[in-house]
Amino acid sequence: MPSRQNLLGLWMLLCGALLFGGIGLLLWLDTVLTPATPERVALWVLGLSPAVVVLMLGMVLERRLFRPLRQFQVLLARLVASPDARSDFPLDGWLKPLQPDLDHIRDGWRGDRTRLRDARDEGAAEALRIQQELEGVLQVLDLPLLICDDHQRLLLFNPAARELFHDQPALGLGRRISQLLPHASLNDALKQLPQDGSPRQLLLPGEPRWLRCELRRLGARHGGALITLRDTTHELESDQSWRRELATLLPRLRGHAGSLGSAADALVQVEHNPELQHRLEQAISQESQALSQKVEALTRLVESHQLSQSGLEETWSNDLFSALGERLHEEAIELTPVGIPVWIRVDGPALLAMLERLIRELVQIRPVEALDIEVLLGNKRVYLDLIWQGEPLTDHQLSLWHALHLFDDPLSPRIEDVLAQHGAELWSQPRNDTDTASLRLPLPASSRGARPQPRAEQPADQARPEFHDFSIAELPDPDAALAHTRLEELELVVFDTETTGLDLRGGDQIISLAACRILRGRLLAQDSFDQLINPQRPIPPDSTAIHHLTDADVANAPPIEVVLPRFHQYVGPGVLVAHNAVFDLLALRLASGETGPAFDMPVLDTLLLSRAIDPTLEGHGLDALAERFELTFPPGTRHTALGDARVTAELLLALLPRLRSRGIETLEQLLELQREVEQGRPS
Numbered sequence: 001m002p003s004r005q006n007l008l009g010l011w012m013l014l015c016g017a018l019l020f021g022g023i024g025l026l027l028w029l030d031t032v033l034t035p036a037t038p039e040r041v042a043l044w045v046l047g048l049s050p051a052v053v054v055l056m057l058g059m060v061l062e063r064r065l066f067r068p069l070r071q072f073q074v075l076l077a078r079l080v081a082s083p084d085a086r087s088d089f090p091l092d093g094w095l096k097p098l099q100p101d102l103d104h105i106r107d108g109w110r111g112d113r114t115r116l117r118d119a120r121d122e123g124a125a126e127a128l129r130i131q132q133e134l135e136g137v138l139q140v141l142d143l144p145l146l147i148c149d150d151h152q153r154l155l156l157f158n159p160a161a162r163e164l165f166h167d168q169p170a171l172g173l174g175r176r177i178s179q180l181l182p183h184a185s186l187n188d189a190l191k192q193l194p195q196d197g198s199p200r201q202l203l204l205p206g207e208p209r210w211l212r213c214e215l216r217r218l219g220a221r222h223g224g225a226l227i228t229l230r231d232t233t234h235e236l237e238s239d240q241s242w243r244r245e246l247a248t249l250l251p252r253l254r255g256h257a258g259s260l261g262s263a264a265d266a267l268v269q270v271e272h273n274p275e276l277q278h279r280l281e282q283a284i285s286q287e288s289q290a291l292s293q294k295v296e297a298l299t300r301l302v303e304s305h306q307l308s309q310s311g312l313e314e315t316w317s318n319d320l321f322s323a324l325g326e327r328l329h330e331e332a333i334e335l336t337p338v339g340i341p342v343w344i345r346v347d348g349p350a351l352l353a354m355l356e357r358l359i360r361e362l363v364q365i366r367p368v369e370a371l372d373i374e375v376l377l378g379n380k381r382v383y384l385d386l387i388w389q390g391e392p393l394t395d396h397q398l399s400l401w402h403a404l405h406l407f408d409d410p411l412s413p414r415i416e417d418v419l420a421q422h423g424a425e426l427w428s429q430p431r432n433d434t435d436t437a438s439l440r441l442p443l444p445a446s447s448r449g450a451r452p453q454p455r456a457e458q459p460a461d462q463a464r465p466e467f468h469d470f471s472i473a474e475l476p477d478p479d480a481a482l483a484h485t486r487l488e489e490l491e492l493v494v495f496d497t498e499t500t501g502l503d504l505r506g507g508d509q510i511i512s513l514a515a516c517r518i519l520r521g522r523l524l525a526q527d528s529f530d531q532l533i534n535p536q537r538p539i540p541p542d543s544t545a546i547h548h549l550t551d552a553d554v555a556n557a558p559p560i561e562v563v564l565p566r567f568h569q570y571v572g573p574g575v576l577v578a579h580n581a582v583f584d585l586l587a588l589r590l591a592s593g594e595t596g597p598a599f600d601m602p603v604l605d606t607l608l609l610s611r612a613i614d615p616t617l618e619g620h621g622l623d624a625l626a627e628r629f630e631l632t633f634p635p636g637t638r639h640t641a642l643g644d645a646r647v648t649a650e651l652l653l654a655l656l657p658r659l660r661s662r663g664i665e666t667l668e669q670l671l672e673l674q675r676e677v678e679q680g681r682p683s
Contacts, residue, residue, distance in 0.1 A: 003616045007066060011058040018051035068093035070616070072102075077614060078629065079106060080661065081654035083113055085630050149224040152177045152190055164229060169570040172527050174491050174519050177227075179572055186213070190225055193217040209233040245301050253294045260287040312345040312422070314446050317375045317384075320348060324373070327356050333363060334370040342375050343446035344382045347421060351443075353406040354418040358426075358439065359386065361401055366390050382445045385438040392437035393428035401426070482575075482602070483668035487656055490667060492518040492604070493574035494649040495529075495567075496641045497584045498547040500539050509535035510587050511554050512547065513567055514641035516649050517574065521656070523649045529570045530642045532557040547639045560591045568597035575667065579622045579648045581605040602671060606651050609670075612677045613658050622647065629654045 002010075026047040029035075035043060068091055078085055088106070091099045138145075144161035148154050154175050157165075165171040170179040178187055183204050193200060193215055202213040212230045217223070267280040321337040328335055362368055372387040402416040419425055424442050431438055495515035501508035514530040516523060532549070534557045544550055578584040581603050588599045610620045619628070622644065626633065631650050637643025664670050 004066070004070065004618070007062075011054075015051055015055050015058070018054055019048070022047040022051055064093040065095075068095040071095075072098075073614070074617065074628065075102070077617075077658065079109070080658050081629050083109060144229040146177070146180075146227040146229070147218070147224060148177050148190070148227070149222040152187070152224075154180070155222065155224060161229065164231065169529060169566050170572065172517065172570075172572075173524065174517075175572050179569065181211075189215055193225055203232070246298075249294060249298050249301065253291065253298065256287050256291040256294060260284060260291060263287060312347055312444060315344055315346050315348050317341045317344055317382075320344075320346070320352065321373055323348075323352055324355055327352070328359060331360065331363070332369070333359060335359075336370065336372050337374070338372045338387075339374040339376065342377055342382055344375065344384075345444040345446050347418070350406070350413065350418045350421065354415055355386070357404060357406055357415065358401065361404070362386070362388070362393075362439070365393075365397070377445065378442070381442045384441045384443055386441075387431065387436055387438045389436055392430050393439065395427075398426050398428060482573075483666065483671075485667050486665055487660065487667065487670065488521045490518075491572075491574040492577050492649075492652065493571045494518065494577040494645045494652065495571075495584065496578060496645040496648065497587045498549060498639070498641050499543070499587055500535050500537060501543050502583075504583070504587050504590055507537070509533075509537060510560055510591055511535050511539060511549055512641040513563060514645050515567070515570060516642070516645050518577075518649055518653065521653065523646070523653065528642060529567060531563050531567070533560050533563050534558065535560070561596070564588070564592055564596050568599070571599075571601065573601075575602045575604060577604045577606065577648065577652055579606045579644070579651070581607075602667060604652070604670065605674060606648055606655065608674045608677045609652075609655050609659070612673050613655060613662070622651070625651055 026044055029043060029047075030040065033039075033043075071089065072091060072095055075088060075091075078088070090096075091102065138156075138158040141158055142160050144164045145156075145158055146154060146161055147156040154171075154173055154177060157171065157173075162171065165180060168180060177190070181204060185202060186204060189200055189202050195217060197216050197219065200215045202215065204211045204213055209231050210233050212232045214228045216226045218226055263280050263283045267277060267284065270276050270280065318337060318341040321335065325335045325337075359371065366388060368388045368390065370388075372385075374385045374387065376383040376385065402414070402419070404415050405412045406415065406418070415426075419441075422443055426439060426441060428437060428439050430436070493515050494517075495513070497510050498512035499508050499510055511533050512531070513533060515528065517527040518524070519527075532554050534554045536559060539549060539551055539554070576585070576599065582605070585599065585603055592599065606625070607620055610625055614620075617628075619625070623638075625631070626647055629651060631647050631654070633643055633647055637646075659670065659673075664673055
């Protein structure tokens with residue numbers, strides 16, 4: 001159907017032509033025929049009647065036919081885009097008799113959809129139950145793990161992995177592992193994993209950490225791999241420290257041993273020179289002492305390595321105290337934990353043995369039968385106090401305890417070794433306003449704080465985060481031609497920008513950049529990019545009136561040079577989508593310049609796509625389309641980059657079924673349709 005503007009123009013043109021043509025004809029006839037008054041009136045009525053008839057006919061057609069037809073077109077568009085929408089308006093005019101038929105078709109379609117949905121839900125109930133149980137296990141699993149398909153696309157990551165890569169925008173379902181861990185060794189290892197599922201280990205250098213990976217091929221249909229990760233940064237640093245000290249000690253040991261041997265050989269050969277013999281004997285004695293000291297240092301180094309800080313583990317203080325109480329049960333020493341339990345980072349077995357030894361030494365010099373034990377949170381430490389009734393210990397007594405071995409074996413670690421392992425020292429002090437004293441031991445605190453770290457609470461609408469999607473494995477090889485990828489298989493990144501103004505070529509800058517991702521036809525709720533940007537220039541008040549961003553809001557935000565590479569990494573192999581994309585894409589490309597990341601991926605514009613589908617309808621702005629397809633902006637999100645991007649994503653999802661019904665199945669066809677609209681060619 002032609003557009004309303006064209007019909008209106010044709011109608012007005014026809015009316016005008018008939019009116020002025022009739023008037024001209026009447027004037028000519030009046031001059032030629034010079035009729036009498038009655039004939040003149042009849043002649044003018046007949047001459048003007050065609051224009052009046054066309055005018056009246058146009059009004060009737062507009063009211064009774066064309067306007068109902070446009071309403072019918074909107075109803076059909078809404079029915080296809082939002083089949084379950086309920087705010088339908090009735091047909092009128094000459095199409096009013098079609099209302100029962102339209103209602104019958106609409107109700108039948110909705111009924112069929114309901115029955116299909118119920119059948120699908122019923123069939124998927126068992127699978128959903130198993131999926132929820134799997135998610136429950138993954139939610140509490142502290143070991144970060146990733147699952148990728150045969151094309152190295154990420155199918156699953158658990159919350160521990162999300163915490164490990166919290167600063168990595170490349171973490172997302174469907175993204176390539178190489179974007180998250182860009183190491184050629186990992187890529188090769190994944191390609192060469194044995195088919196029998198036996199593991200392969202890999203150490204990946206990272207910034208700022210080292211990750212130890214274990215890789216296994218999965219026997220699943222997608223033929224992918226399971227990757228478990230462990231942050232070994234502290235372990236490696238501790239190992240390197242030990243190796244450095246060992247590398248220093250060994251040459252000195254060899255030097256003293258060599259000098260001792262040379263002096264001994266010379267002493268054997270000198271028989272008649274008492275003075276030289278005496279000097280050699282002194283040298284042998286000195287080298288022996290030095291060698292003994294170095295051997296002692298080597299022994300200490302080995303012991304300290306055995307008790308390195310890499311062995312410190314997160315421990316719940318109540319668990320430690322419970323184990324200590326069981327050990328002291330036979331000693332008839334009552335141990336009472338007091339205060340608020342906390343998480344601490346300790347070598348549990350070593351600390352337990354040290355506390356047991358300290359308590360046994362304490363009861364030998366103090367009449368103690370009962371002890372309180374308490375942990376107190378300090379700034380970056382936790383203070384463990386052993387509290388008893390009586391006087392505190394002296395510094396001399398504590399210094400003697402430092403050299404005690406934990407066990408009767410003389411080769412076992414000493415108390416000072418355990419203290420050094422924890423970076424701690426012992427001191428004793430009286431308790432304020434009481435007749436009690438304490439032995440205080442500072443220990444490393446845990447980042448978990450004063451109680452077991454709860455899992456992050458999530459809003460009700462995000463109770464089941466999207467951290468896995470095995471249907472990604474059904475997507476075609478990402479190396480295949482993107483142009484032939486079907487629309488429902490595209491990875492779409494919908495983005496929006498807020499700027500200091502509309503004159504981008506005149507110097508206006510991006511102040512907010514946000515995006516969300518559509519994967520397998522689903523808008524991922526938790527996969528988003530949202531970043532404020534410091535534009536390095538004031539934000540005009542008239543721009544603030546639109547997006548409500550002020551200079552203070554962006555004062556501490558990073559500049560665009562920092563944000564763009566991260567956004568480019570977030571987009572990855574996805575296809576960019578925006579509403580009125582020309583403006584947002586120009587903003588990105590001007591900001592990138594010649595040295596920044598290139599945004600040369602395909603770009604879809606929902607404004608052009610809407611015009612292509614409904615060329616006869618008016619209003620293709622984001623607000624008008626949101627109203628037409630009953631899309632809702634959450635309060636306060638209109639004219640925010642992320643809010644507009646999400647509504648644009650929902651708009652695109654509403655347009656896709658209508659595009660497919662017109663035979664648009666692939667990205668190539670969609671881009672061609674978009675080009676036709678852009679160039680003004682009829683679709």
